[in-house]
Amino acid sequence: MKKENHRIAFISGSPRHSAQLVFGLAFVIFLFTLFSFALSHKPSELSPIWFPTAIMMAAFYRFHSVLWPAIALAGIAGVIGATSLYSPSISLLYPLMNVTEALIGALLMRRWLVREDPLKDLHDWSKMAIASALIPPLLGGMLIGSLAPGGTGWQTLLIWVFSEATGALALVPLGLLLDAQFFKRYRQRPRELIPFLLTAAMTLILSLLSMLYLPWPFTCIMVLLMWSAVRQRRCEAFLIFLITIMTVLTLTALHPQVLHMIESTLNGYALTDLPGLPFLMVLLPTGVMSIAIHAVDSERRRIIESETRFRNAMEYSAIGMAVVDTHGQWLQVNKALGTFLGYNQDELHQMTFQQVTWHEDLPKDLAQLNRLLNGDIDTYTLEKRYCTRTGDIVWALLVVSLVRNDDGTPLYFIKQIEDIDDLKKSREANKQLMARITLANDALFQEKERLHITLRSIHDAVVSTDNQQNIIFMNPVAEKMSGWTQAQAHGKPLLQVLHITYENDGFVINGLRQEDKNRDESEQDKVLRNRHGDRFDIHYTMTPLNTQEGDRIGFVLVIQDVTESRKLLRQLSYNATHDALTHLPNRSSFESQLKGLLKLLPGSHQSHALVMLDLDFFKAVNDSAGHAAGDALLHEIAVLMRSMLRPSDILARLGGDEFGFILRHCSTEQALNATERVVDAINHYEFSWAGRAHRVGASAGITMIHEHNARLAEALVQADAACYTSKHDGRGIVTVYASIVHSGDQSSACQICNNA
Numbered sequence: 001m002k003k004e005n006h007r008i009a010f011i012s013g014s015p016r017h018s019a020q021l022v023f024g025l026a027f028v029i030f031l032f033t034l035f036s037f038a039l040s041h042k043p044s045e046l047s048p049i050w051f052p053t054a055i056m057m058a059a060f061y062r063f064h065s066v067l068w069p070a071i072a073l074a075g076i077a078g079v080i081g082a083t084s085l086y087s088p089s090i091s092l093l094y095p096l097m098n099v100t101e102a103l104i105g106a107l108l109m110r111r112w113l114v115r116e117d118p119l120k121d122l123h124d125w126s127k128m129a130i131a132s133a134l135i136p137p138l139l140g141g142m143l144i145g146s147l148a149p150g151g152t153g154w155q156t157l158l159i160w161v162f163s164e165a166t167g168a169l170a171l172v173p174l175g176l177l178l179d180a181q182f183f184k185r186y187r188q189r190p191r192e193l194i195p196f197l198l199t200a201a202m203t204l205i206l207s208l209l210s211m212l213y214l215p216w217p218f219t220c221i222m223v224l225l226m227w228s229a230v231r232q233r234r235c236e237a238f239l240i241f242l243i244t245i246m247t248v249l250t251l252t253a254l255h256p257q258v259l260h261m262i263e264s265t266l267n268g269y270a271l272t273d274l275p276g277l278p279f280l281m282v283l284l285p286t287g288v289m290s291i292a293i294h295a296v297d298s299e300r301r302r303i304i305e306s307e308t309r310f311r312n313a314m315e316y317s318a319i320g321m322a323v324v325d326t327h328g329q330w331l332q333v334n335k336a337l338g339t340f341l342g343y344n345q346d347e348l349h350q351m352t353f354q355q356v357t358w359h360e361d362l363p364k365d366l367a368q369l370n371r372l373l374n375g376d377i378d379t380y381t382l383e384k385r386y387c388t389r390t391g392d393i394v395w396a397l398l399v400v401s402l403v404r405n406d407d408g409t410p411l412y413f414i415k416q417i418e419d420i421d422d423l424k425k426s427r428e429a430n431k432q433l434m435a436r437i438t439l440a441n442d443a444l445f446q447e448k449e450r451l452h453i454t455l456r457s458i459h460d461a462v463v464s465t466d467n468q469q470n471i472i473f474m475n476p477v478a479e480k481m482s483g484w485t486q487a488q489a490h491g492k493p494l495l496q497v498l499h500i501t502y503e504n505d506g507f508v509i510n511g512l513r514q515e516d517k518n519r520d521e522s523e524q525d526k527v528l529r530n531r532h533g534d535r536f537d538i539h540y541t542m543t544p545l546n547t548q549e550g551d552r553i554g555f556v557l558v559i560q561d562v563t564e565s566r567k568l569l570r571q572l573s574y575n576a577t578h579d580a581l582t583h584l585p586n587r588s589s590f591e592s593q594l595k596g597l598l599k600l601l602p603g604s605h606q607s608h609a610l611v612m613l614d615l616d617f618f619k620a621v622n623d624s625a626g627h628a629a630g631d632a633l634l635h636e637i638a639v640l641m642r643s644m645l646r647p648s649d650i651l652a653r654l655g656g657d658e659f660g661f662i663l664r665h666c667s668t669e670q671a672l673n674a675t676e677r678v679v680d681a682i683n684h685y686e687f688s689w690a691g692r693a694h695r696v697g698a699s700a701g702i703t704m705i706h707e708h709n710a711r712l713a714e715a716l717v718q719a720d721a722a723c724y725t726s727k728h729d730g731r732g733i734v735t736v737y738a739s740i741v742h743s744g745d746q747s748s749a750c751q752i753c754n755n756a
Contacts, residue, residue, distance in 0.1 A: 029078030058175025060106030101136035137164035320417035342389030483530035590652035609671030616697035
C-alpha cells in the first residue's frame, strides 16, 4: 500500500468526522448540482457543465480511503437531493455513474501524480487532465450514450463528455491545490489578499462586460484569465478561473441575449448541442498558462536559490575559493583567499593565478590544468606554494574542477585553496616527535614485556583493576586460582571473579578495601574459592595506583597461596593440643578448656563434673602383648569412651593410661550414672590381639565443680584424690569427692564416697 501524505489524510476516519464529511460534502454537492441543473433549458436535458463529479473526484483523491464510502454516500445524497427538485423521474444510474467516474479519476491521479506537489509542471497537468477530464467522462459517456433512447446516443455521449470535462478542468485543479496553507497564509498576511481580490474583481467585471458588449467575448475572457494566471499563484489563479466561469454561466442562464449569442456562434460551426464547449476552450489554455508560469517561476526560484547558495558558500567559506577563467585570470574570489594571499579582492581581479604561484610549483600546476582542459581528468588536487603580498612562501592544498557549457566548451575553473602552511610546518615537527615517540614506545614495549614476563613467572596471583575495581589484567597464577581466564574476567567486577571469605565463619568479604575492622586480622584467615569449587588459603595485599598528580586510576591486588603453609601451621597447632595416638585433646588442651569453663562459673549457678579415669591392668597387657597392643588398646578405649559421652562433653588423654573428661551441666547423680556406664563398659570390654583376648578395667574419681570450687588446681586435686581412692579400694569402681563443712567452726574436710 502506498503511503498517504498530509494532502490525502488530513481528515481522520473517526465516526464524528465521517458524519461531518457526509453532511458537509453532501451539502456542497447539492448546491453545485442545483447550479448545474439551473443551466439546463429543460429538466430532462443534460447540463452543459457538470460539477458534482469533479467535487467527488477531488474528495476521493484528497481523503483517506477509509472515508471513501462516506464520500460516495455524500455524493449520491447530494445529487439525488438536488435532482428531486428538478426531475424526480431521473434514474439512480446517473449518480452512480458520477461516483464511478470520480473514483476512476481519483485512482488514476493517485497513481500518476506526486502527492507532495501534484501540479508542478505541464507534464503533471496533462496527466491530471487525462485522468479527470478525458478517461472518466469518456467511459461514462459511452455507457450513458448506449442507454440513450432513439438515435440520440452520439449526441448524449458528446454532451456528457464535454459537460464532465469542463467541470473537471474548472474544479479538480483547485481541489488538488487548495489546502490549509492557503488560508493560513492570508490569515497571517492579510495584506497579500488585496492584490488577489483586485485581480479577481477586475477579471470578473471585464469578463461580464465582454459577454455583454464585445463581439468575441470568450477570447477576451481567455486573455483576462491568462492575465490572472500571470499575476497570481496557481491556486489563486484556478480559484479566479472557477469564479469567472461560474459567473459567466450564471449570466448565460439569466440573460437570454447572452445565451442567444452563444447559440448563434455554435450554430455557425454546427455545434449547437455543445453549449459547454466555449468554456472548455477557455479553461484549457488558461490552465496550461497557469501551470507554465508556475513551472517557470519555480525554476527561476531554484536557479536564484542555487546561485545564492553558491555565492554564500563561496563568500562565507573558511577556505579560499575562486572562479578563474581559462587563461588564469581571477574572476571571482572570496574573502578567505584574499586574507590568505594578503591581497584585497579588487587587486586579485587584476591578476592571474600564475603571478602568485611559486615558480617551482607552476609547471606541475599548468600540466594538470592542461589535462583538465583536454578532458583527461575531471578534477585534480595539488599541494603547492603561493607567494603572498609580503613575499612569504605559504603552502596550500589546491582542488580544481572545470565547468563546461552544454557543447563541452570550457567556461571557467572553480578552485578551492585551503591554507595548509601550518600543517606543512607541523609535519616536520611531527616527524621528529614521532621518532621520539617511536623510541619511547619501543622502550615502553620492552618494559611492558619484561613486566609481563615477570608477572607470568612469579608464584603469586596478580590482578590489576580500574578505579571502579573492574578487572583489566590477570597473570596466569591469578587465572588458575580464580578459575577465570583474563579474557573472561576482563571488565567484570573484582568480587564477582574472586570469592573471598573468612575461614572461621565463612563471612564474605564484600569490599577488599573496607574489611570488618572489628575482626582481628591475625586470627581471621582468608579463603579464596574459585568458580570450579577449588579452595585456596590466601593472604592478599591491595595497593592503589595513582597518577603523578595523585589521581586514583586503579588498584593492584597481589594474592599469595598460603594453603600449604597454613595447613602445616594447623597440623602443628593440632599436634600441640592433641594426643597423637588417640587423637583426643592432651593434658594441656584439657586444662585450658577446663580453665575456660571455670571462668564462667562464678554467679552462673551452674555445675559440671570433672572425672579422672585410670585403666586397671593396662600394664599387664602392655607387658605381655607388647607396646603395639597397648597403643591399639588405648585407641579402642578412647573410641569406646567417646561414643558413650555426649557431643558437648570434653574427653582427653592426660598421659599413659590416664583419661579425663568433663560432663557439662549435670548433677552429681547424673555424673555418677554416666561415669559408671563408662567404667562398666571398659570393665566388660574384650580386647583381642594376636589371637588372644585381654581384659582391662577402669577406676574413676568424680568431683563436682561449681562457683565454690572454681579453681583449676583445687578441682584437679579433688578429682585425682577420688580416682586414687577408687584404685586403692579395689578398682573398677567410681568414687565421688564430697566436701563437708562443720557448722561450729566453718572448717572443711574431705569425704570420699565409694560406689562399689
